[in-house]
Amino acid sequence: MSEAYISVENVSKRYETEDGIVTALEGVDLSVGAGDFVSIVGPSGCGKSTLLRMVAGLESPHSGRIRVDGDVVSEPGSDRGLVFQEATLYPWRTVAENVRFALEVDNVSPTTADRRVSELLSMVGLADRANSFPAELSGGMKKRVGIARALAPDPEILLLDEPFSDLDVATRESLQQDLLELWKRLEKTVLLVTHTVGEAVRLSDSVVVLQGEPGQVATVVDVDLERPRDPETDSFKPYVNTIRGRIRDRSRAAVSAPERPRSSYP
Numbered sequence: 462m463s464e465a466y467i468s469v470e471n472v473s474k475r476y477e478t479e480d481g482i483v484t485a486l487e488g489v490d491l492s493v494g495a496g497d498f499v500s501i502v503g504p505s506g507c508g509k510s511t512l513l514r515m516v517a518g519l520e521s522p523h524s525g526r527i528r529v530d531g532d533v534v535s536e537p538g539s540d541r542g543l544v545f546q547e548a549t550l551y552p553w554r555t556v557a558e559n560v561r562f563a564l565e566v567d568n569v570s571p572t573t574a575d576r577r578v579s580e581l582l583s584m585v586g587l588a589d590r591a592n593s594f595p596a597e598l599s600g601g602m603k604k605r606v607g608i609a610r611a612l613a614p615d616p617e618i619l620l621l622d623e624p625f626s627d628l629d630v631a632t633r634e635s636l637q638q639d640l641l642e643l644w645k646r647l648e649k650t651v652l653l654v655t656h657t658v659g660e661a662v663r664l665s666d667s668v669v670v671l672q673g674e675p676g677q678v679a680t681v682v683d684v685d686l687e688r689p690r691d692p693e694t695d696s697f698k699p700y701v702n703t704i705r706g707r708i709r710d711r712s713r714a715a716v717s718a719p720e721r722p723r724s725s726y727p
């Protein structure tokens with residue numbers, strides 16, 4: 462990984478609930494270089510979404526701090542675009558109007574906004590659906606609108622929380638491919654939360670494994686494979702095995718240096 466662009470420094474997060482205090486994350490350190498594609502994996506409840514929401518500025522750490530390009534994150538900003546599992550589009554607005562909304566709040570002139578919306582819709586392969594309403598779109602198309610909307614203010618960072626988890630395999634793979642192309646072409650920094658280890662290995666420069674309750678970084682695995690990556694190859698599978706092994710291995714929730722796949726895997 463290159464020099465830290467997103468830096469998570471000894472971050473802990475507690476929630477106060479009716480049943481008492483829930484510590485979602487404890488002492489998390491993480492460094493993401495500018496232009497890197499990093500995924501966060503780990504069992505349900507280990508704090509993946511909480512971590513992403515804190516980088517987004519939607520939640521604050523209980524202790525520690527998060528910095529983006531040197532500045533401490535205290536609120537959401539146009540430097541960070543967000544894509545959630547639910548596309549949450551406005552049903553009464555067309556596709557173009559949904560994307561345009563992200564620009565209206567930024568006070569962009571109507572002509573610039575029109576140009577930008579067309580550009581974004583072409584980028585995500587929806588140029589011909591500009592006037593459709595969300596109800597007329599497939600699940601994959603809705604995700605594409607969500608991605609176009611997140612990219613509208615031209616953020617440096619794209620934060621995605623399990624964006625493809627409810628899609629069929631073919632649609633999911635096609636969106637993964639498109640996300641990779643956008644990442645390369647637009648030179649964004651991507652932080653992706655996913656519960657699918659294969660997806661993380663296919664897409665990422667490195668995969669952060671969170672583990673435990675409260676969640677801690679169990680390990681960071683750098684994926685040293687040429688893209689495009691084929692999950693069926695012998696070089697791909699050891700990464701998946703290593704990461705799955707760390708997710709299962711609850712006793713080893715300790716911070717460690719970036720690791721390579723274990724040589725004992727085929």
Ligand code: ADP
Pocket residue numbers: 476477478483484485503504505506507508509510511512
């Ligand atoms: P993951 O994304 O890995 O499934 P989350 O970040 O959603 O995990 O949740 C981590 C822990 O924090 C869980 O125990 C969850 O119940 C708790 N949590 C998350 N958000 C809230 C909230 N708004 N209020 C109370 N507890 C929360």
